[in-house]
Amino acid sequence: MAAIEILDLEKSYLVGFWRKRPKPALRPLRLTIEEGEVFGFLGPNGAGKTTTLKLLMGLVFPTAGTARLLGFAMDDSRVKSQIGFLPEQPYFYDHLSARELLNYYGQLSGVPAKGRTAKVERMLARVGLSDSAGVQLRKFSKGMLQRVGLAQAILHEPKLVFLDEPMSGLDPMGRREVRDLIQQLRSEGKTVFFSTHILSDAEALCDRVGVIHQGELRGVGAVAELTSGKQGKIEIVFYAGPGLGQGQGQGQGQRVPAALISLGAEARVSGNMVNAILPEEQQEAALDVLRRERLKLISLTPVRSSLEEYYIAKLRPSESHTEPGHKDESRKEEGPREESRRGVGV
Amino acid sequence: MNSRIGYIAFNTFREAVRDRVLYNLIAFAVLISGAAILVGEISIDIERLVVVNLGLTAVSMFGVVIAIFIGIGLVSKEIDKRTLYTVLSRPVRRWEFVVGKFFGLTGTLVVNTFFMALGVFLALLYVAHKFDKMDVWVLVALYFIVLQFLIVCALALFFSSFSTPLMSAVFTFALFIIGSLAEDLRGFARITHGAGGWLATAIAYLVPNFSALNVISQVAHGDPIAGRLILYNSLYAVLYSAMAISGAVLIFQRRNLK
Numbered sequence: 001m002a003a004i005e006i007l008d009l010e011k012s013y014l015v016g017f018w019r020k021r022p023k024p025a026l027r028p029l030r031l032t033i034e035e036g037e038v039f040g041f042l043g044p045n046g047a048g049k050t051t052t053l054k055l056l057m058g059l060v061f062p063t064a065g066t067a068r069l070l071g072f073a074m075d076d077s078r079v080k081s082q083i084g085f086l087p088e089q090p091y092f093y094d095h096l097s098a099r100e101l102l103n104y105y106g107q108l109s110g111v112p113a114k115g116r117t118a119k120v121e122r123m124l125a126r127v128g129l130s131d132s133a134g135v136q137l138r139k140f141s142k143g144m145l146q147r148v149g150l151a152q153a154i155l156h157e158p159k160l161v162f163l164d165e166p167m168s169g170l171d172p173m174g175r176r177e178v179r180d181l182i183q184q185l186r187s188e189g190k191t192v193f194f195s196t197h198i199l200s201d202a203e204a205l206c207d208r209v210g211v212i213h214q215g216e217l218r219g220v221g222a223v224a225e226l227t228s229g230k231q232g233k234i235e236i237v238f239y240a241g242p243g244l245g246q247g248q249g250q251g252q253g254q255r256v257p258a259a260l261i262s263l264g265a266e267a268r269v270s271g272n273m274v275n276a277i278l279p280e281e282q283q284e285a286a287l288d289v290l291r292r293e294r295l296k297l298i299s300l301t302p303v304r305s306s307l308e309e310y311y312i313a314k315l316r317p318s319e320s321h322t323e324p325g326h327k328d329e330s331r332k333e334e335g336p337r338e339e340s341r342r343g344v345g346v
Numbered sequence: 347m348n349s350r351i352g353y354i355a356f357n358t359f360r361e362a363v364r365d366r367v368l369y370n371l372i373a374f375a376v377l378i379s380g381a382a383i384l385v386g387e388i389s390i391d392i393e394r395l396v397v398v399n400l401g402l403t404a405v406s407m408f409g410v411v412i413a414i415f416i417g418i419g420l421v422s423k424e425i426d427k428r429t430l431y432t433v434l435s436r437p438v439r440r441w442e443f444v445v446g447k448f449f450g451l452t453g454t455l456v457v458n459t460f461f462m463a464l465g466v467f468l469a470l471l472y473v474a475h476k477f478d479k480m481d482v483w484v485l486v487a488l489y490f491i492v493l494q495f496l497i498v499c500a501l502a503l504f505f506s507s508f509s510t511p512l513m514s515a516v517f518t519f520a521l522f523i524i525g526s527l528a529e530d531l532r533g534f535a536r537i538t539h540g541a542g543g544w545l546a547t548a549i550a551y552l553v554p555n556f557s558a559l560n561v562i563s564q565v566a567h568g569d570p571i572a573g574r575l576i577l578y579n580s581l582y583a584v585l586y587s588a589m590a591i592s593g594a595v596l597i598f599q600r601r602n603l604k
Contacts, residue, residue, distance in 0.1 A: 054431075057434070058435070059430075059434060059435070060602040077437050077439060078437075080436055080437040080438075083435065084435075085432065087428055087431040087432060090428065090431075090432065091427045091429060092429055092432070093361055094361075095360070095361050095364035095365055096357075096361070096364075107349075107350075108350055108353055108354075108433060108437070108438055109436050136364075152432055153432075
């Protein structure tokens with residue numbers, strides 16, 4: 001069953017003083033997230049990620065379209081007890097302690113009084129705040145508030161968790177812990193929808209990602225596929241000791257055989273190591289050069305696409321509508337419903 | 347009462363108390379004890395009158411200021427600080443949030459008034475050395491003051507549901523002042539004819555009638571308060587507050603929390 005079904009959800013705000021005109025914050029969005037999936041919603045600041053989350057949470061009202069969460073209409077109050085939400089840069093009641101806040105949210109989420117206290121304590125321990133549980137939140141650092149935010153989002157054991165920039169404001173250790181937490185949620189079978197502009201997080205955590213820019217969904221794809229696509233190039237790493245033979249010039253050329261350069265290699269020298277990228281069809285010829293020059297091969301790997309390349313490609317205006325690299329694969333997986341109404345390519 | 351409303355109300359009360367709202371009691375205690383000592387020194391036979399007048403007026407003023415300045419921020423502060431997002435993403439309806447906030451603030455004011463009332467009675471005891479039967483009407487005046495707070499809270503909440511905190515404060519305070527002159531306004535409407543008369547009548551009945559809720563002068567002189575007035579004032583305050591809260595809910599239900 002689909003955990004999230006977004007059906008042409010659209011939001012415009014009226015701007016201007018005298019003559020109000022609509023400014024689109026989210027263009028018609030069509031997207032389906034399956035149960036148990038970890039989905040990353042990628043995009044630069046102001047792309048429409050938070051607007052989408054606010055629409056799904058019922059904090060702003062759509063100009064058009066609708067969505068279904070866990071099979072319920074998004075404005076159905078029954079679904080609210082089954083979802084958790086962490087807003088971007090969360091801020092909580094200053095004069096409550098973390099323990100009191102979680103207890104309050106537990107009450108509002110309908111967590112039964114019996115066992116609520118134990119659940120709150122477990123959650124505080126899970127996010128590493130047991131020692132600060134009685135301290136008022138106004139004394140918390142940004143990172144600690146983010147942890148409280150995560151705790152309140154999953155306290156009531158929701159089936160579907162929305163996280164808006166969950167790594168924001170966290171140090172490397174904190175980011176690692178949040179990543180572990182999301183992995184745990186995945187292993188518990190929860191559906192996680194999180195927005196981020198940190199691509200390494202998305203690559204490490206997500207089953208699929210969607211790229212949004214200027215309120216428009218530019219593409220959706222499975223991370224495994226996006227990062228496994230060959231680019232028709234190979235990367236050769238070899239050891240070029242100080243006694244390298246003929247064909248050397250000055251500087252970089254001292255370590256890179258001229259024959260390799262003539263095959264179209266782009267080489268980078270780092271100490272005694274050389275990293276060369278060249279067309280796949282030149283693989284055998286390049287290996288012959290290395291054998292001839294008696295150079296020690298360290299590795300030979302095909303160059304694969306990175307999520308960053310996919311993301312950058314989707315953000316380019318010229319490629320927003322036709323991006324050949326992953327179009328067919330995503331279509332196969334998602335079908336036409338993954339496209340926005342304007343037919344934005346996947 | 348719906349349990350979620352109760353949780354929100356309690357949280358609002360707890361936040362207000364911890365935000366040192368009740369610190370105003372210190373200023374009130376200084377004022378009332380200073381006044382009692384001074385009055386005891388300089389007044390002859392009118393100590394009670396002065397203490398009741400001054401005490402109840404101070405209770406009303408302190409409470410109204412708190413009601414306005416907390417009331418106008420109840421919703422807007424939660425939107426600005428985004429604390430509302432984590433509340434409304436739960437099974438909490440928007441009307442429950444508004445009503446919970448209203449009860450939380452009125453609860454704070456009731457507790458605040460209770461302590462100030464204690465101060466007034468202690469000051470009375472200090473100047474008169476004993477309680478009198480007519481002091482019971484002071485309790486009625488205090489009850490009417492609490493009814494005023496209900497209306498002021500509801501108005502502050504209503505204005506803050508669509509306006510900025512500053513404008514909400516201005517609107518609410520202006521209505522409090524106009525409402526305190528409601529009887530004069532009604533008198534003016536009676537003697538005015540034509541379109542002006544209609545307009546004056548409409549305004550006179552639209553603004554909250556705070557003057558009917560102000561019996562401070564009467565009880566200071568020891569005059570009794572009619573039971574019918576207690577009933578009418580109670581109904582009036584509840585209905586007027588309910589209307590203002592309903593307006594706040596209607597507006598808040600449609601508001602985009604950007």
